[in-house]
Ligand SMILES: Cc1cc2nc3c(=O)[nH]c(=O)nc-3n(C[C@H](O)[C@H](O)[C@H](O)COP(=O)(O)OP(=O)(O)OC[C@H]3O[C@@H](n4cnc5c(N)ncnc54)[C@H](O)[C@@H]3O)c2cc1C
């Protein structure tokens with residue numbers, strides 16, 4: 001049994017945590033999300049320089065780690081509510097390339113991700129697909145050695161900042177068939193790609209991405225044609241584990257902030273933290289957090305096991321953490337009273353991010369269903 | 378025991394429904410999706426009701442009430458919820474109005490009640506302060522007598538829609554040396570245009586502007602604006618809070634919310650079937666409906682008690698807690714139901730003055746902000762913790 005991190009992993013944590021603490025205080029974040037671009041490219045460059053964008057990749061791809069490193073980084077992102085696209089670019093697109101890409105693709109694109117020169121977004125969800133990764137109306141029709149992509153991807157996080165997309169599309173079969181799914185790299189400036197950009201309620205940026213007769217060459221295909229679903233499922237599980245880590249980081253700060261507030265805020269001549277009902281609620285918040293940390297570790301540790309084990313544990317983690325995110329977020333607002341409802345206090349932003357994380361890469365219900373399917377008989 | 382409405386009550390429902398159908402202004406709130414509701418929007422229905430004599434149904438008939446029974450008022454609420462009407466704000470009709478006709482003098486009644494009934498005068502509630510929320514009695518804003526005036530100094534906060542208000546009712550400390558903090562407080566009516574009043578917006582987490590800070594610097598108010606007796610304001614404030622709570626269960630609005638949720642869940646697809654047919658989600662909707670029925674019957678029992686002459690007592694705390702919990706769960710389920718399209722921030726789209734959301738289904742765009750905003754319901758009007766404390770003390774006797 002060993003829950004310790006290696007020296008190298010501790011260095012990753014120290015590095016990212018210092019950077020976020022020093023450069024991502026709450027007022028800075030407020031300025032960033034209100035700015036035109038909505039993110040900090042200069043921070044992204046710094047992350048690249050520090051090697052953080054290489055952290056989840058193997059040495060042969062120019063990196064030095066894996067899922068644990070991604071977890072450590074996302075936990076710190078969660079503490080600072082950083083909006084930069086680590087999950088879309090590094091975990092999702094990077095994941096698709098490292099598990100499915102040819103050596104040429106890995107060299108070009110993973111190299112670009114690690115150096116920060118390329119920023120990817122992961123265009124997988126569709127307006128009517130809900131959380132079903134195989135439910136695709138987007139098509140990629142073979143055309144000689146090329147493919148022609150048509151379709152509409154929904155709420156693509158980080159797309160306004162992206163230079164490239166990893167896109168899922170149907171190359172054969174019916175709309176929800178498990179076979180017939182393929183994965184492509186598409187440059188954002190490719191002919192026929194257009195976006196509609198907007199902010200999200202939790203302070204990030206996203207786009208609707210439209211593909212209209214977008215022609216890509218055969219080299220744009222990641223992995224095998226028609227057999228992309230297992231790859232996508234693996235990538236989404238890794239992203240789910242990463243967003244669980246982000247939630248854990250955000251919960252930690254939310255709990256600390258709430259505890260601090262309950263010590264300072266006085267009503268009836270005494271700190272509100274002296275009321276037993278609030279004490280017990282904060283004890284529950286702590287327990288929810290600790291269970292979440294455990295489930296986040298579990299999901300991360302199991303990512304490299306066989307598909308069924310990986311899915312079962314990732315779903316278990318997302319269920320538990322989704323529930324904890326709701327309980328902790330709501331409890332924090334309630335304990336702050338009217339102040340919790342204001343845009344001015346950070347706690348509201350943590351609540352909003354935690355609320356959206358609940359549904360990211362699958363809601364509690366979705367993962368509960370998947371868990372049932374994998375465990376019932 | 379009989380849960381059926383009587384023939385008269387059914388006839389009353391039909392009359393009410395027809396009136397709403399024929400008179401509710403269709404264009405309220407149909408401008409761009411980013412707009413806050415304007416003062417005109419918020420008052421339009423009130424003004425129509427004022428002319429009809431239906432804006433203050435619960436008041437005694439001598440002050441312009443309708444003489445409706447509590448059940449008729451309940452039906453009235455239900456029919457309005459069916460059409461999702463913008464109802465008269467509670468601050469005038471349900472709060473300060475009853476205080477004025479119960480404790481005010483004849484001049485005050487003549488001056489203020491007509492404007493409340495007609496919807497011409499907008500009231501706001503100046504109770505809470507930065508240091509006095511749940512512990513309202515610790516409030517610090519002072520009113521010092523100076524000849525025929527009071528001079529007010531202090532800061533109020535969370536004042537809902539004070540940006541539109543003509544008048545406010547304020548709790549102020551008139552005797553700092555009173556033996557108990559509750560004893561030195563007075564209830565004073567303040568013209569919001571009086572020099573020395575500054576209203577500053579507070580932005581909430583959903584991006585909206587519905588509450589304000591109100592700063593009072595040497596605000597000179599005629600002493601004739603005092604309600605009842607000096608230093609007896611706490612009594613009037615408590616009377617008013619009981620009135621505030623009785624409307625807060627929101628059963629009829631929640632019923633409508635459940636219908637909307639079901640429509641959304643019928644349209645969203647999951648594994649090729651409507652979401653509403655998913656056992657997990659259907660269970661949650663049913664649970665909500667069951668809890669809502671329990672609340673509805675509990676409210677009707679309370680109403681029956683009122684009809685028999687028992688005033689709103691601590692049961693209103695129960696209605697508030699259960700009602701707000703249901704309202705909040707409704708918003709949680711709606712956000713769950715809409716899936717990915719709960720995430721975009723509709724305020725980030727350029728306002729082209731239309732009510733169409735440029736992406737995703739229309740019902741999705743308010744799901745997250747509404748969920749965020751409705752967290753307020755377990756905080757305001759006496760937080761749900763405070764309501765439970767009241768139940769503990771007043772009903773359980775602990
Ligand atoms: C099956 C069983 C096996 C046991 N085995 C052993 C044993 O082997 N050896 C042994 O020594 N004892 C044993 N106990 C006793 C056990 O430790 C006591 O029952 C326990 O400490 C609670 O005390 P009590 O029953 O007097 O309840 P009380 O202390 O009277 O408590 C009653 C209720 O009040 C609550 N309460 C009390 N104080 C507070 C507070 N400050 N804040 C909030 N809530 C409070 C309690 O949580 C409880 O809900 C056993 C009990 C059971 C039921």
Ligand SMILES: Cc1cc2nc3c(=O)[nH]c(=O)nc-3n(C[C@H](O)[C@H](O)[C@H](O)COP(=O)(O)OP(=O)(O)OC[C@H]3O[C@@H](n4cnc5c(N)ncnc54)[C@H](O)[C@@H]3O)c2cc1C
Pocket residue numbers: 265267268272275277278334335336337338339341501502503504505507509510511512534535536537588753756757758759760761762763766
């Ligand atoms: C959207 C909104 C609109 C409002 N509109 C108005 C308005 O128009 N006019 C007006 O005067 N006020 C208004 N309020 C203020 C509202 O009444 C207060 O926010 C409320 O009374 C809680 O006070 P507080 O915010 O200071 O929280 P606090 O009193 O600081 O409470 C913080 C937390 O501690 C808990 N707590 C406090 N005391 C106890 C206790 N004894 N036991 C257990 N738990 C306790 C609370 O329940 C809460 O969870 C509004 C508030 C909001 C959010």
